[in-house]
Amino acid sequence: MGTVFKRDVARALSDATLKTAIDRTTVTAERKRAAALTDYPQFAAARERGTRIKDHVVAHLDHYLLEFERNATASGATVHWAADSEEACRIVLGICRGAGARRVTRSKSMLGEEIGLPHALEAAGIERVETDLAEHIVQLAGETPSHIIWPALHKTREQVSALFKASHRDPHKTEDVEAMVESARRELRDRFLSAEVGISGANFLVADSGAVCTVTNEGNAELTTTPPRVHIVTAGIEKLVPSLAHAFVLLRLLVRSATGADLTQYTTFHCGPKRPGDLDGPQEFHIVLVDNGRSRMLADAGLREMLRCIRCGACMNHCVVYRQIGGHAYGATYPGPMGAVLTPALQGAEKARDLPHACTLNGRCQEVCPVGIPLPALLRGWRDRSWKDGLVPQSVRSGLWLWRFAAERPRLYHLGTAAAVRAMRLFRRGGWIGRMPLAGAWTRYRDFPAPAGRTFMEQLRDRERGR
Amino acid sequence: MSARDAVLGAVKAALGRSRPADPADPAAVAAEALALLADPDAVRPALPGTDAAVAFAARVVSPKVGATLDRVEALADLPGAVRRYLDGQGLPHLLALQPDPALQGLDWAGFELRDAALPDEAAAFGLARWGIAETGSLVFHSGPDTAVLGHFLPLHHIAAVRASTILPHLEDYAAVCGAAPRNANLITGASGTTDIEGSYVRGAHGPRFLHVLLVAD
Missing domain, CATH: 1.10.1060 (Fumarate Reductase Iron-sulfur Protein; Chain B, domain 2)
Known part of the structure; x- marks a missing residue:
């Protein structure tokens, strides 16, 4: 690597x-x-509260996993467990095959990316339709996301325009972002309604109801999860919250930190499959709880906070x-x-x-x-x-050994830095060093600030002498 | 060993549970969770003023939500307000109407109505169960009288909400919502995206316009 x-x-x-x-x-x-x-002077207090809520859940993760499983099952959902990414993909593909899926719509889920689900679906010969606008762009470009909120952040509008013109059935005619968004809307509408399976992630898993929370600004999550006969959720086991009220504390923090809005336009809690009398919704609702290294992080005091x-x-x-x-x-x-x-x-x-x-x-x-x-x-x-x-690497180890050797011998260290400072001045051009032997890795991309004429210790000594 | 046992076993081991069947005391966990919700005002934005409906109305038309708002005195005035909106937008009197008895019983003479939104529906009208002043959100619960797609397929989403159902904060909704419906949709503005160079554009997949009708009742 x-x-x-x-x-x-x-x-x-x-x-x-x-x-x-x-x-x-x-x-x-x-x-x-x-x-x-x-506009949110309570942020510091909310952040402290949010931290405590997450720490509470992590400290009682076994309890909340079981409570969530119990309530989700009672709502009619099928809960699956996956220890790693291969197992998670196998479960999702199994459900897709069982549903006779030829086309699957997907609402953005970083966990899905983490477990390699896009690739797994394609390898299984299932048409994958990414519905988040940025994921759609990334899919057309044959790339992977470069940001967890804006997956197509690396693309300029000019590049997006070219992609849409090359692949949309009825592409935009004018070069403004509004027209490009409209083009994607036209392109994806019938895909939403013709998929056999819709796959989403989860922003929160609500333990006391078994509900799964998704947040989007586009509305693509609901269009992904409502029309197909089957809705599959893939979620990391750390996504749990005790209740809806706890989810709201975290949502205030999440959305402001992500996009600067106070709440996402569409915040939806999905609880089980279509119920008797319901006008729409999936017949089957599957939740795949994925570990994939999270229990290892839980066991590791140096990583647990990352959960x-x-x-x-x-x-x-x-x-x-x-x-x-x-x-x-x-x-x-x-x-x-x-x-x-x-x-x-x-x-x-x-x-x-x-x-x-x-x-x-x-x-x-x-x-x-x-x-x-x-x-x-x-x-x-x-x-x-x-x-x-x-x-x-050995080169870094040797370098650090050399530095330590000198740093433990102050006279040698002062001699060395004094010599280095004077040598570096030879390469100075107007306060900056553009090129210098041994510094190519740095100066290849930017200038290095030229050091002052004498070392810190030399200057300190001069000052103490009152000069 | 099943994946379930493997994951739960790894979690329990990581947490240092001495025996696999050694659950934390559920009552103690619940008490700790409840304590984390104490003093909600410390962690949520204060509302401007004391009237939730007034705060909601101001919030809905603010740039944060970006919806339009009209006010009516009673449910019976809704068809007229919907007509005003459609006329203003140059749209025909054609509407996907949420099959809520409270709406279906109104006088819709002169409208062509549909029960469910078509894939390219121009306008749909529904009645939200609650509004939330803090965020300017409308809350819909899916069920026999509310389709989820009615909020997402149309280009113009028109939604009524009664002033008496406006709640101050998100937690107030959590307190009154009851058993979880299949879908609880909190809708805060029209569909939007910032996925192309961070510039904000409306009507990504869902509605491009949200028009709120606040019923004084």
């Missing part, structure tokens, strides 16, 4: 269009979230690294700070060693996290493990 990550980062950094696309959405998202919080995550995406919108490289360079379902913590947990540290290192530890992610996840501390935890497990 090491070289793959570095290659993908290099590719992302040299893509000027990508940088434009990332900025267009993340800058807006950051501004809207800030405005939403200005609080409500997938708002604020950490990536505010991350200086994400905003440079975008989501695809992270090489996994979850990008940004939360992804850098989750991916090693889901895929194994040896495969994702680089991710926790691609972080400046500036702490913005923790500041904006609506459930107070100490992301920098969790990332540092991965770095520690990577060191202890011998996953850090």
